[in-house]
Amino acid sequence: MSKLNKSRVQELIQAYGANPKRWPQQERQAGQAWLEENPIDTGILLTDAHSLEQALNTIHSPSGDISLLQARILKLATKTAQDSASYENAGYETAPRVIAAWKTVAAVLVLSTGMGFGIGQVAAADTSYTDAETLFSVSMQSEYSETDLYGEGL
Amino acid sequence: MNGTHSASGSRDPHSPDRLDPDADILLDLAHGKPAALGVLMARHLKAVKSTAHYMLGDEMMAEDIAQEVFIKAWKNAPKWQAGPAKFSTWLHRVTRNLCYDRLRKIKEIYPKTVPDMVSDSPEASQLMQMRQNHSAQKSKIEYALVKLPKRQRMAIILCHYQDMSQVEAAAIMEVGVRAYESLLARARKNLKMQLQSHKSELLEN
Numbered sequence: 001m002s003k004l005n006k007s008r009v010q011e012l013i014q015a016y017g018a019n020p021k022r023w024p025q026q027e028r029q030a031g032q033a034w035l036e037e038n039p040i041d042t043g044i045l046l047t048d049a050h051s052l053e054q055a056l057n058t059i060h061s062p063s064g065d066i067s068l069l070q071a072r073i074l075k076l077a078t079k080t081a082q083d084s085a086s087y088e089n090a091g092y093e094t095a096p097r098v099i100a101a102w103k104t105v106a107a108v109l110v111l112s113t114g115m116g117f118g119i120g121q122v123a124a125a126d127t128s129y130t131d132a133e134t135l136f137s138v139s140m141q142s143e144y145s146e147t148d149l150y151g152e153g154l
Numbered sequence: 155m156n157g158t159h160s161a162s163g164s165r166d167p168h169s170p171d172r173l174d175p176d177a178d179i180l181l182d183l184a185h186g187k188p189a190a191l192g193v194l195m196a197r198h199l200k201a202v203k204s205t206a207h208y209m210l211g212d213e214m215m216a217e218d219i220a221q222e223v224f225i226k227a228w229k230n231a232p233k234w235q236a237g238p239a240k241f242s243t244w245l246h247r248v249t250r251n252l253c254y255d256r257l258r259k260i261k262e263i264y265p266k267t268v269p270d271m272v273s274d275s276p277e278a279s280q281l282m283q284m285r286q287n288h289s290a291q292k293s294k295i296e297y298a299l300v301k302l303p304k305r306q307r308m309a310i311i312l313c314h315y316q317d318m319s320q321v322e323a324a325a326i327m328e329v330g331v332r333a334y335e336s337l338l339a340r341a342r343k344n345l346k347m348q349l350q351s352h353k354s355e356l357l358e359n
Contacts, residue, residue, distance in 0.1 A: 056345075059208070073199075
């Protein structure tokens with residue numbers, strides 16, 4: 001066990017608080033030994049930390065029954081599984097293509113409304129059509145962007 | 155969900171996931187067995203919900219977040235690949251991200267806040283309105299907590315309320331151990347400053 005100096009003990013208290021059980025495991029024993037060997041400094045260092053711990057301890061997350069929440073999540077999860085199973089059984093493997101076709105139509109409609117052109121004119125304009133489709137695709141993919149933002153690494 | 159092999163694949167008894175306390179149910183979870191989800195919730199639902207509660211200060215929002223976390227776990231379990239990270243670390247990381255996302259949305263809905271609040275936590279005023287029935291002292295401390303910048307708040311929650319080791323908490327927060335320690339120190343310093351005016355009351359209690 002390597003010894004700690006006052007500065008490090010002070011850092012530990014400032015970060016992890018007065019209770020050594022929350023200190024890093026590899027420094028806990030040495031830290032406690034320092035506190036016992038230096039009672040005067042310990043008193044000074046721990047006073048503020050103790051009052052903050054007491055203050056934090058007054059807040060409690062409701063620790064009530066979570067069985068209802070648990071049941072709700074299980075029901076939703078089972079439903080999700082059933083929905084995806086029936087979706088696959090119904091032979092919707094071509095769905096992405098259907099969605100892509102729908103997106104194409106929607107992109108044309110959005111662009112034609114926004115630009116004030118007729119549907120036929122917009123469908124004929126290749127460059128504008130591409131822009132609208134890209135824009136629409138991005139909006140459809142917002143969920144994936146959010147997942148990336150979360151950094152879940154999925 | 156990184157690592158070495160898929161949860162739905164074969165298991166090597168000497169692989170790193172043997173160290174994960176949830177390794178025993180991940181295969182069943184990947185195969186869509188509701189019982190495995192039940193076990194996972196029995197182990198982690200309380201911690202996930204309470205973290206969300208401390209972050210958001212609201213019970214209903216905390217339940218919503220907890221539900222979303224476990225549905226994500228259920229849907230994504232087949233993609234889980236065992237590695238150095240534990241499954242529970244991933245669960246808490248998702249919880250953190252969903253809480254940050256919720257706070258961002260609250261910030262968009264309530265862009266203006268009372269003048270003495272820190273810019274990072276405009277949700278504090280709204281949360282305080284929900285808490286009018288609570289005792290004054292408790293409200294002051296809760297108020298001080300929700301006024302903390304969200305990363306500092308999360309650090310305090312993981313350390314003080316969830317009693318997590320600094321290595322695990324740092325992994326959840328996706329920072330190094332020293333950075334986590336620095337966040338904690340700043341959080342405690344900010345809390346002390348905010349509670350300074352109520353110090354005598356706090357010590358009396």
